[in-house]
Amino acid sequence: MRVLVTGAGGRLGQAVLPRLLDDGFTVRATSRRPRSDPALEWAVADLATGTGLAEAVSGVDAILHLATEPSSGRRAYQVDVLGTRRLVVAAGRAGVRHLVYTSIVGVDKVPIPYYRHKLAAEQVVAAGPVPWSVLRATQLPEFLDELLRTASRLGPTIGDPGILAQPVDRGEVGVRLAARLAAGPLGGVEELGGPEVLRFDEAVRAWRTARRSRRPLLPVRVPGRLGRALRDGGLVSTALPRGVRTWGDYLADTYGGTGRR
Structure with missing residues (x-):
């Protein structure tokens, strides 16, 4: 099966590509800039403008749509919503038989x-013309790690102790x-979560132990809905x-720490 992978250079894409190749898929990956790799084919395409999408989807059996713009600005709408629409339309015209979209648990x-x-x-x-699947995954641990480092820039780790998270390994995704x-x-939509549900304060304690850090947790309750x-x-x-x-x-x-709470 020939599969087009959007967002192949991202964090999840870097974990998915080796798995697809190991499983015998023929992979074409998209990037906004030219790349080369002897193990797969790279196609230049831009979801925000539609440039290169028709060529990228030509001749593929399925699409794994990983590309996303994790922000709240106009470009996020251009990529995630309008870009997905452009991709779906191009895939329908090309006769693609399956489109798998990666989403996030909690978007609803x-x-x-x-x-x-x-x-x-x-x-x-x-709503598109291509047979489809959606996988919603919980947060990747790399994202939680980055969040905690950002929350600790001023010294203590700032956060709402009662927030619940369920990190899932990107390789398992x-x-x-x-x-x-x-x-x-x-x-339809299926979900994949990690093996354990953690309170924010539990995640912080494990993170602090693994990093051999003495940073305290400064509890700040997130307000509203x-x-x-x-x-x-x-x-x-x-x-x-x-x-x-x-x-x-x-x-x-x-x-290198144990991460034991």
Whole structure:
């Protein structure tokens, strides 16, 4: 099967591409700038403008749509919503038989602009002419790690202790995506979460232990609807099966500490 992968150079793409190649897929990857790799074919395409999309989708059996713009600005709408629409239209014209879209658990519950864009993109995919599947994954541990480093720039780690998270290993997301491509269109949404649900303060303690840090947690409650959604499990999935690699496993691999809380 020949698969086009958008967003192939991103964090998730870097984990997915080796899995697809190992599973025997023929891979064409997109980038906004020319790249070369003997293991796969790179195509230049830009979701924000539509440049190169018709050529990129030509001759492929399926599309794995990973590309996203994680911000709240106009470019996020251009890429995630309008760009997805451009891709779906081009794929329909090219006779693509399956489009898999990667989304995020909570896009229908957590009221932030980026999530609204992701939900709108899901709706574009579902309404399009190409048979489809959507995989919503919980947050990657790399994202949580970056969030904690940002929250600690002023000294203490600032955050709402009651927020719930469920980090899932990006390699395990890649395995699920490859399996979905092989299985064919779902015509619906499936979810993948990590093996454990953590309160923010639990995640901070493990992170601090792994980094051998003494930074205290400065509790600041997130107000309003957003705070309620985050504390009520808006970022958490009850779907089974779940991933197996834990937050502690990620911390041990990254920092060498045990990450034991």
